[in-house]
Amino acid sequence: MIENRPMVTVFSHVVLILGVLLVAFPIWITFVAASHDAIRVTQVPLPLWPGDQFFINLKATLMKGGNGAAGRPIGLMLMNSLVMAMMISVGKIAVSLLSAFAIVYFRFPFRMGFFWMIFITLMLPVEVRILPTYEVVAQLGMLDTYWGLSIPLIASATATFMFRQTFLTVPDELLEAARIDGAGPMRFFFDILLPMSRTNIAALFVILFIYGWNQYLWPLLITTDQSMYTVVMGIKEMLEDAEQTPAWHIIMMTSLLAMLPPVMVVIFMQNLFVKGLTDTEK
Amino acid sequence: MGNVSIHNIKKSYGKVEVLHGIDIDIADGEFVVIVGPSGCGKSTLLRMVAGLEAITSGEISIDDRIVNEVEPKDRNIAMVFQNYALYPHMSVFDNMAYGLKLQKIAKAEIRARVEEVAKTLQLGEFLKRKPRQLSGGQRQRVAMGRAIVREPSVFLFDEPLSNLDAKLRVQMRLEIKKLQRRLGVTSLYVTHDQIEAMTMADRLIVLNDGIAEQIGTPMELYDEPASQFVGGFIGSPSMNFIAVELKNETIHIGNTTIPCPDHLLYTGPAILGVRPENFKLPDSGFREMNLNIDVVEKLGADTLVHGKISGCVEDIVVKLPGNVEIENQSALRIAVDLSKLLLFDPGTGRRVGRN
Ligand SMILES: Nc1ncnc2c1ncn2[C@@H]1O[C@H](COP(=O)(O)OP(=O)(O)O)[C@@H](O)[C@H]1O
Numbered sequence: 001m002i003e004n005r006p007m008v009t010v011f012s013h014v015v016l017i018l019g020v021l022l023v024a025f026p027i028w029i030t031f032v033a034a035s036h037d038a039i040r041v042t043q044v045p046l047p048l049w050p051g052d053q054f055f056i057n058l059k060a061t062l063m064k065g066g067n068g069a070a071g072r073p074i075g076l077m078l079m080n081s082l083v084m085a086m087m088i089s090v091g092k093i094a095v096s097l098l099s100a101f102a103i104v105y106f107r108f109p110f111r112m113g114f115f116w117m118i119f120i121t122l123m124l125p126v127e128v129r130i131l132p133t134y135e136v137v138a139q140l141g142m143l144d145t146y147w148g149l150s151i152p153l154i155a156s157a158t159a160t161f162m163f164r165q166t167f168l169t170v171p172d173e174l175l176e177a178a179r180i181d182g183a184g185p186m187r188f189f190f191d192i193l194l195p196m197s198r199t200n201i202a203a204l205f206v207i208l209f210i211y212g213w214n215q216y217l218w219p220l221l222i223t224t225d226q227s228m229y230t231v232v233m234g235i236k237e238m239l240e241d242a243e244q245t246p247a248w249h250i251i252m253m254t255s256l257l258a259m260l261p262p263v264m265v266v267i268f269m270q271n272l273f274v275k276g277l278t279d280t281e282k
Numbered sequence: 283m284g285n286v287s288i289h290n291i292k293k294s295y296g297k298v299e300v301l302h303g304i305d306i307d308i309a310d311g312e313f314v315v316i317v318g319p320s321g322c323g324k325s326t327l328l329r330m331v332a333g334l335e336a337i338t339s340g341e342i343s344i345d346d347r348i349v350n351e352v353e354p355k356d357r358n359i360a361m362v363f364q365n366y367a368l369y370p371h372m373s374v375f376d377n378m379a380y381g382l383k384l385q386k387i388a389k390a391e392i393r394a395r396v397e398e399v400a401k402t403l404q405l406g407e408f409l410k411r412k413p414r415q416l417s418g419g420q421r422q423r424v425a426m427g428r429a430i431v432r433e434p435s436v437f438l439f440d441e442p443l444s445n446l447d448a449k450l451r452v453q454m455r456l457e458i459k460k461l462q463r464r465l466g467v468t469s470l471y472v473t474h475d476q477i478e479a480m481t482m483a484d485r486l487i488v489l490n491d492g493i494a495e496q497i498g499t500p501m502e503l504y505d506e507p508a509s510q511f512v513g514g515f516i517g518s519p520s521m522n523f524i525a526v527e528l529k530n531e532t533i534h535i536g537n538t539t540i541p542c543p544d545h546l547l548y549t550g551p552a553i554l555g556v557r558p559e560n561f562k563l564p565d566s567g568f569r570e571m572n573l574n575i576d577v578v579e580k581l582g583a584d585t586l587v588h589g590k591i592s593g594c595v596e597d598i599v600v601k602l603p604g605n606v607e608i609e610n611q612s613a614l615r616i617a618v619d620l621s622k623l624l625l626f627d628p629g630t631g632r633r634v635g636r637n
Pocket residue numbers: 295300318319320321322323324325326327
């Protein structure tokens with residue numbers, strides 16, 4: 001759309017800049033707080049400009065963690081979060097790709113039945129089925145394991161649907177050409193469908209990674225072993241440490257670190273991500 | 283080698299039968315075109331030969347081997363699709379090499395074969411490109427190349443030129459024909475374009491509603507159409523059909539009467555078929571009638587006169603030389619070449635009165 005009305009241009013810029021400020025300000029405060037020492041952060045007025053303690057805080061956070069009993073190095077928590085987020089996103093993508101492939105390209109008994117069963121799980125996110133799911137995970141002895149953290153979150157109707165839509169846009173002739181060329185179903189899947197869906201896979205990966213990384217309720221429920229804590233839980237733990245005042249500078253540093261991996265995923269996959277959401281060229 | 287035999291082939295989708303028993307034997311190296319209006323079952327027939335569509339009943343053999351139950355990849359065929367069906371994420375080279383790779387042919391040989399075919403199709407400089415970086419005509423050639431490198435016994439084409447613009451279509455149909463001549467590979471070619479069909483085919487199958495109306499060489503179909511459908515479908519502008527009555531060795535056309543030529547033997551009402559080019563300005567040996575003119579189209583080489591023969595209701599087209607002078611007149615005396623008249627049954631549309 002090409003518009004040439006200066007007032008509209010100015011107005012939309014003002015709105016956009018306000019929006020950016022609104023989102024960026026808390027992050028700025030987090031950054032500022034993470035760069036002062038423990039005492040300065042608790043004094044009013046709160047500092048608005050960065051201090052000189054950033055790297056000292058960073059080292060303390062990674063090596064020592066918060067105050068008191070909850071004080072544990074953040075490194076391990078970051079690692080746990082990373083493993084969980086990766087397992088959830090890779091697992092979801094793999095399962096959804098295969099189930100979408102089955103639904104679109106194979107004729108088997110109760111195909112539509114399965115389709116609707118997958119569809120119905122849209123109405124059952126983890127929060128809704130949390131008690132029975134906990135029971136199952138506990139029975140399987142997966143409490144305090146990476147499997148327990150990720151498997152219940154892997155089944156995904158949304159991703160299955162997205163890939164189903166993608167596959168439906170692949171012309172039938174492509175499958176037929178591949179059959180004449182001598183490709184069996186799995187060859188067709190790996191040689192043609194997968195590469196053709198790679199932008200969608202990338203877009204989904206970004207979304208799912210962030211979804212996995214931000215999980216809070218489920219990890220809180222099934223981990224009791226502190227070595228399995230994720231970083232999002234870790235922040236909460238630090239806040240609730242009863243004996244001492246919260247170490248705000250460490251908490252803010254942890255928040256910063258917790259934000260970093262999703263941001264990096266978005267930055268590195270930005271190109272593919274945008275293509276995956278907007279691409280129509282097939 | 284390379285012969286295809288289609289025997290009493292039928293196809294049903296559920297309860298609906300779309301092909302009602304097709305028979306044809308195609309010799310090695312022959313170029314056979316399946317032509318007919320859209321929806322008549324051309325693609326279905328071709329796809330059954332390819333093995334992409336199950337055969338409801340009948341028998342198809344390729345290279346003297348019944349292939350009803352044989353997988354497409356083992357039928358020794360190659361197919362060119364209407365939308366080309368190139369793999370969008372693969373380079374031109376990989377598109378052509380993919381089938382050979384799956385056949386586990388050595389890398390060096392694949393390279394040699396692909397490069398040679400690319401050279402004959404003038405695709406050499408595009409081998410590294412992706413299909414989306416090519417023009418329509420180039421994509422079409424890649425699709426051809428992918429078929430040729432397989433060195434099949436039969437080429438199957440499903441309207442391969444219909445996505446090209448008119449000029450390119452004319453050029454490509456010539457190229458395909460030349461290429462097929464040189465390679466000598468049996469070809470089955472589907473099109474709804476009768477000019478494409480006429481110019482390319484050694485033999486034509488005219489398909490109408492799942493029935494083969496007629497099988498023959500282009501000139502056989504042109505001169506001796508077996509039905510009103512074939513007569514109207516082949517040739518451009520298409521054949522004129524006029525309801526007439528034959529009695530006492532004369533033909534009553536509207537309020538004109540012309541003698542019935544020797545090659546027609548028939549009495550009663552019939553449909554008379556006359557090609558536009560079999561009309562002329564009055565001359566000896568021809569029979570005259572009156573044409574009420576609606577529109578005159580000057581095409582340069584030809585003049586097309588649209589109108590009605592007086593006393594008739596059918597719109598007809600008359601093709602006259604480009605240099606005839608027709609000045610704002612509302613009627614014209616025209617003559618018809620008696621030796622080229624055809625008769626069809628008004629009910630069934632089949633040819634009648636052949637003496
Ligand atoms: N998969 C299908 N299921 C049901 N009917 C079909 C299917 N494919 C084709 N048909 C029907 O078969 C008839 C012939 O189709 P087709 O061979 O594609 O015609 P065309 O001569 O245009 O290539 C059409 O009436 C079409 O509707």
